[in-house]
Amino acid sequence: MIYLQLFYEFFKTGLFAVGGGLATLPFLNDMADRTGWFTRAQLADMLAVSESTPGPIGVNMATYVGFTTAGIPGALIATLGLVTPSIIIILIVAAFLRAFRDNKYVNAAFYGLRPASTAMVAAAGIGVVLLTLVHTDQPLGLGFFNWPSMALAAVVLVLTRWVKPTKDLHPIVFILASAAVGVALQF
Amino acid sequence: MKELLQLFLTFAKVGVMTFGGGMAMLPILQREVVESKGWATDEELTDYFAIGQCTPGIIAVNTATFIGQKRKGVLGGIVATLGMVFPSLVIITALAGLITNFSHLSWVQHAFAGIRVCVCVLIFNAVVKLWKSAVRDVWGIVIFAAVLALTLFTPLSPIVFVLLAALAGILIQTLGGGRK
Structure with a gap:
């Protein structure tokens, strides 16, 4: 079966x-x-x-x-x-x-777990950065950075954090726009 | 019934908007579940991710079950998870039937190179938000830095970090250090 x-x-x-x-x-x-x-x-x-x-x-x-x-x-x-x-x-x-929500040891454990959990997400992010924004096979110098990707990342960063109307947009908007840029510029 | 439907639809939305691994899902979860629905806090999301790292199964499903359970008990947990996997079932089944070499198409590869760039920034933004709720004093910074370094530079399993961090939290709080 x-x-x-x-x-x-x-x-x-x-x-x-x-x-x-x-x-x-x-x-x-x-x-x-x-x-x-x-x-x-x-x-x-x-x-x-x-x-x-x-x-x-x-x-x-x-x-x-x-x-x-x-x-x-x-x-x-x-x-x-x-x-x-x-x-x-x-x-x-x-x-x-x-x-056990009100147990002080459980709460203390989560007090330690939250920064650790945040660090593991950050590490995953760094993994994507290494894969995407730099050429890890190149020596440190101008050729080390993937400039078109860096430029796109900088634009997305500014639009998602500091520009007033765009920073409230849904993340999927930026994902789809970046996909379009990737296709248009042959990333 | 209405809330179960909402759970299903919201997690189906998260599923369809997740490109890449479970971590890429975090910014979408923050927007949908924390900000627009108010079903969980950033703090709870970090808890679910920590637990998801050391329990069996994939993190996306674990998180969906947690939030569904919190809203609507056992049935809520099941419905939220079914919502999360529903888009995959439809998309993969449709694609597998049509073209098997979908991922070799050059425009698909370019599109995903673009998406990965965006995901870097979105994860960075997600970490900044999590940091505000998760790291409350100097001990938090120490644990964050230690786990980040260990994850990047050692092949140890995340289970080890989760257990050590929980132990560290208990020790710090019991010995009177750190903010409550």
Whole structure:
């Protein structure tokens, strides 16, 4: 029964992949080797598509693998399998947090966690900067910076932080405008 | 019923506007969930992200479940998550059926190079907002700097940082340091 197997495989992936969507990759590679539903080469193509379509990467991957394996029902079942452990675990954690909301140790733990969580987001941001705004293979100098990208980043920064009417616009406006600039200027 | 529908639609909106990993979702979540709906605070978002780093599953789904649960209990958590994954199901299924080499098209690659530039700035803005609610004293700055350096320069798992930061928070507050 392919649907049951799909659900089981993705349930396992959702249960053991900790962190971002890319954490699902090793599990999917393993799934490719064991089940023969798809090849590792197909997986690489799926990752490229998942990274370049809207939605969380892990969910996109599950949908794609499910679709490749068993059509539209497969896509649905693989995705549900992936999110089911998260839903169960987070519902338990949320109930726990509610019960201990006024506990001084829980509060103290979050006092330490919040700066750490902010730092992890900042680190992810720096990762994107290294990938995008500079050429890390070049020595430090004029050639190190990706000037067209730097210029676009500077414009977006000014428009989102300091210019009065534009700074209140929805972030998606800037995402779509930047996509258009990328296409027009052949980024 | 109306609020469940709102949860579904709002998270579907967040899902469709998320390009890239879970972190790229943060600016959209801040706009939709914190600023326009008032369903959570920036502080709670950092809490959910911290917990999402060390619990199984992808962060986008964990955050959706948290906020849905807060609004409408167990059913809310499930509905918000289904909303978050709905756009992926539609888009990927449609694309997979049509063109398999979508991502190799040159204009798609140019568009995403542009989007990544924008995402750098949006994440920077998101971090500035989070900083205001998360870092309240000099200990906060110390923890921020330590975790940033460890994440960038060591291969350690985020779970380690989350556990250490929680422990540090308990020690600092119990020993009387830091602002309450």
